[in-house]
Amino acid sequence: MSKIFLENMELPFCKGCGHSLIANNIDLALQKNNYSLLDVIIVTDIGCHGIVDKCFRTHTFHGLHGRSVALASGVSAGLSNPEKKIIALIGDGGATIGMQHIIDAAHNNFDMTVIVHNNMLYGMTGGQPSEFTPPGFNTTINDQSPKHKVYDVCQIASSAGASFVSRVIASNDFSDLLATAFSRKGFSLVEVMEICPSYGVKANPGMKLKNVVADAGLELKTFTDNNSESFETVYKKDTASLIDNQKEIQAVYKSSITRPVKMVISGSAGEGVQTSAELFARAAIASGLNVTKKGNYPVTVGVGxxxxxxxxSPDEIFYTGTSDVDVIIVTSQEGLDYSSSSIKNLKGGTIICDSSLSLPETSSKIIKHDFRNKISGKGASLYSLFYYVNYSKIFPIEALIESFKGEKYSSKIDISKLLEF
Amino acid sequence: MEQEKKIIFTDNSRITVEALVQSGADIFIGYPITPANLLYSYASVRFPVFMAAPDEITTLQWMSGFSAVGKIPVTATSFPGFALMIESINMAYMMELPMIIILVQRLGPATGTATTGAQGDLALLNGMISGGMTLPVFNFYNSFDYWALTAKAVEFSVMHRTPVVILTSKEEMMTKLSLDVARLKNISKIERNYYEKSETYVPYRAEKNLVPPFLPLGNKMHQVRITSSTHNQRGIIQNSTAEALNNSKRLHYKNVRNIADFSFYDFDDEPGSTTLLVSYGVTALAAKEAVINLRASGEKVSLLIAQTLLPVPQIYYDICSRYSKIVIAEENLTGQYRQILFGGGSRTGISGVNDFGSMINPNSIIKEVLRHV
Structure with a gap:
């Protein structure tokens, strides 16, 4: 067969290199499957094989070392079109670097074929060993000759969920095998065994590739052939606007504050500090105020x-830091431990805390109330905010009551208890 | 007549994701990292396609694949993840693939403190394209700009075929705030123009604006070659031919030349002032408050809030040249934007307000503005 997918030019590889055999067989296999030129996208890696792009008449995509499979995965998911053939080429060096991507592409069953050019060393950089270099196979870095078994990419890809996986020794015609791989839905991988004529042959005179493969325990066979359904990219249509679905808060109340009030409420995880603060914030907005709110908690959000x-603030809020707060509300010992330095640094201002807590020395006004005993630890934060609004009159308590009623959990709490001051 | 208000209690992550989708970004690829988690979470329900990638490098590779077939991909990360993406962002830059990377800054070095904000990554962005080419970086500072200018960042990326970084920080993306969404103006979905001629497509032959027309991989009209190695106009790998080197240099000049129309800044010029306060991102809010307080006490000061950070718009230098004292406020140890604008070392009339591990407050800025030099 004459070349269709390859340009009519000499391939750029060393004499005797298996990469030329692979390029020619890709052309033959594509012809056997009747692909059109522009339905094929060849994605290449770094390494000698990566200079083959210019020889292909298909679309070509050439990226980084070890990443061609991930890059091809993006193309495959992006096109999500079974009429397109995406072929990722990679060497054993690239597969060493990017094994995660091979596992991942097989796992997702992206519709593509990976051809591993395994000549058992990094050829382009001077013949160094890869994780595919078998024990006893010399490279140019002899004292680094591996003592452990090679990566068996066929076993790995099969375990990860590939549709089709096979290993073959490079020869003049293995196009039927490639054609089969190309025809399978989902992720297919063919590992082609070669010896690099520039480094492998010279470092291992007289060694037969067949024997190297056998000694490495690498079987020449088809490992998997199940033609399972490939990954399909689903485009969600008309997802709801993130803004339109937000509850509008109407300013039906009025606040009499004339300057910003900065406050901190500290308690224990699981005691509703954040939800209470949100509820308070909504009430403030319903009172015509501008509001900002931040949450602070350890990375393990369930404890501490x-x-x-x-x-x-009645005016626009710019700086959202609370280094100079007006009010600190503390409802538990853990909250006190967290905010004790803020309490010590507080100049003027008010501290509202649970009666059970011993505060550090402070010149601020202290108001103690039995939040935890009167309503429980879980309700202490919410109760303390009702208490604060009633005490300070920063906005009408009706705004807070209304905000509370809008919460799903409001039916579980007796509001009259929140209003006992 | 005053427009009717619609106040919601929201955050800028929500505003940014909605703006991205409305402007035409259609693919979100990411992995969870604090403090970008809200962006990830909102994107998962709003983007037409959401894909959870197994790691940071895969994220950028998948994005590049999607971009090469004509999609507009987005990710959101923080320094630890961004660091792993750098080679792939260089790749996408060289390939000329549009995409948006949102970098939510947190306290470093390394994993640092995930839940503390910072502005410590700008110097990295300034030098991260090998060769010294400029990568477009925007950092907005209020919800209305996160809305309108996020769409402009998408437009810049697509029109000029380049990755774009939206720089932000934990405080900007995770603070909840009251917002009148009735003030958000309509965003139009970007219209992409593809190469339509019948003549052979030369993938890296640029037009007058230094941008080559785009065609997706897999199209049935013309062969497309995309490569990250040094290449000629046809996308064929070349060593150091003049054509190939000029192509690489063009990547820088196309961004520098085209940034003028995308130079977003707020310049509050007070007549008679000799001091200019410069800031960006989260610290711009403290700067704005500092200026209000300074003026209330009779001090004259002007304010420049930079939103297009890189490439540095020429107008910033023009503005700075009018003042004898310039104070640059930013939340990092060494004054990264100050050094980008004015170089290292001390220079009369130029000073910084810097902090590490906590937000810069307006009082620190006021103190420096009032300090006699």
């Missing part, structure tokens, strides 16, 4: 302290 910084 939980704290929230809130600013409410």
């Amino acid at each position: 302290f939980s704290s929230s910084d809130i600013i409410i």
